[in-house]
Amino acid sequence: MQTNLSTEAKTLARADEAESILRSCVHCGFCNATCPTYQLLGNELDGPRGRIYLIKQVLEGEPVSETTQLHLDRCLSCRNCETTCPSGVKYHTLLDIGRAEVERRVARPAKERLLRDGLRQLIPRASLFATALKAGRALKPLMPEALRQKIPGPQVKAKARPAVRHARRMLLVEGCVQPSLSPNTNAAAARVLDRLGISVTAVAQAGCCGATDYHLGAHETGLNRARRNIDAWWPAITAGAEAIVVPASGCGAYIEEYGDMLKHDQVYAQRARHVSSLARDLVEVLSAEPLETLTRQVGHGPSRIAFHCPCTLQHAQKLGGAVEAVLRRLGFDLTAVADAHLCCGSAGTYSITQPELARRLRDNKLAALEVGGPDAIVTANIGCQTHLNSAGRKQVQHWIELVEEGLDQSA
Incomplete structure (x- = not known):
């Protein structure tokens, strides 16, 4: 052109x-x-x-x-x-x-500015988000239907995480909203990895990956969050951490671009490239491990599964089909999903800033996921999970929780 x-x-x-x-x-x-x-x-x-x-x-x-x-x-x-x-x-x-x-x-109308600024202030702050979510659940009966759909009910409490005990160590990205919206996801990831001989730890000084700010136009704020995370993770990386495990594909897609986005930063460019090279979606880690050592309880839990592959997993990280392959290796039966390449409408904050289009995409996606009559629907990103669940239909969970639930605890 x-x-x-x-x-x-x-x-x-x-x-x-x-x-x-x-x-x-x-x-x-x-x-x-x-x-x-x-x-x-x-x-x-x-x-x-x-x-x-x-x-x-x-x-x-x-x-x-x-x-x-x-x-x-x-x-x-x-x-x-x-x-x-x-x-x-x-x-x-x-x-x-x-x-x-x-x-x-172009100056935005005041209502749009307030919404976008509010999202930037709320979502990256895990403790503030948790408080707001708790208040929203308490006031949910008084809210209009459109707003009630955005507030999920209480989730299954997180199981205990195993102690750090293995020679193999990886960092775990906790995420901003996942600990509140789906508290057992990261615990399930830690427990499955522990069964594979890998201990994961979270770094308290790390925080939001920066994607929310960056994609809402606050580029420098988003990059500063990346710099803070690099500083927070660096001591563990130099101490030998194998990888940075990311259970939420939306965060993973952004962290993998730290090196590119900070390539002109004389202070952070080299470390940013190294951090990006260590970032691994959870499915990448499991795919490389001996999954045959994970024994499933016979007849326990759903076996016929529909998987929604988030756009950040298949189009950004180029990992389409990876979760399905892991689930098949573990003995699950995957249903066919039409138009699996199309977005569910979550797209970070899109479901809030463009609610009508997001709703139409969500309903189309759920229809495609449900057509095969699955026992359960799973995904790999908290944003997609929450957005799909807002329809009030078959409950959607992270695929690692399904895997952890089905493991033979005596093995």
């Missing part, structure tokens, strides 16, 4: 990167065929190719309006288009650059 960046755009820190991405697009339109919002709305500007043109116009100095912002806001950042693209266009990187520039040039 021919480009002619404006004088102002050329001064942006990532101008050369944006221009290179724009020029790699060949206008083929294959991306629209797998774009969830284009499938729903049928508008060229609500597909990747149209959004690329919009960002091109922004960077070439054309007028920018609230309409431009709306079409960029409607993107789920699912990266399905990147999986489809024959030219290797780094669409998500261009989108981040374009959104930041539009955010700078």
Whole structure:
């Protein structure tokens, strides 16, 4: 694609990167065929190719309006288009650059600013989120139906975690909202890994991965959270931690990009690359281990499973099919899921900022998951899990909990 960046755009820190991405697009339109919002709305500007043109116009100095912002806001950042693209266009990187520039040039209405700022203040702070969730559950009967759906009921309490006892050590990313929304997930991960001879520890000084801030336009705040985590994890890494295990694929996809996002930071670039190289989704760790040593209790728990593969797992981390393979190795029967490549509508904070589109995508996804009559539905990301459960249909849980529940405790 021919480009002619404006004088102002050329001064942006990532101008050369944006221009290179724009020029790699060949206008083929294959991306629209797998774009969830284009499938729903049928508008060229609500597909990747149209959004690329919009960002091109922004960077070439054309007028920018609230309409431009709306079409960029409607993107789920699912990266399905990147999986489809024959030219290797780094669409998500261009989108981040374009959104930041539009955010700078177009003032949002006060209601939108308050919502987005509120999400940035609440979600990354685990203790504040836990308090707000507790209050929301108490007041849930008094809330409108649309808001009640967003507040999940109390979850199964976390089982005890095993003591650190193995020579093999890994770090565990706790996440911001997962400890409150699904408290047993990380405990289940720790217990299964312990059975495989791996001890995991959390680092208290680490916190939010930074994705919420970054994807809501607060790039520097998101990068500062990355820097803080690198500092927090570094002593354990230098002491020999094998990997940084991430049970939530949304966090994992972002942590794996620390090295790229901080590549121009003279202080953090090298360490950021190393941290990214150590980041492993939970399924990557289990896939490499002798799963035959994990004995399942015969006849215990559901055996016919539908798996929802989050976009961050299949399109960002390129791990589509990995969880299904692990579950099959453990003796589970996987049902077929139509259009498994399409997003469920969660997409971080998207289900809150774009509730109508998110609801339609959620209902489509649940229909596809339920058609095979599974005994249970599982996923690999807390955002997807919570969003799918907001429909009040078959309960969705993290796949590692299903695995842990079925293990023979006497083995």
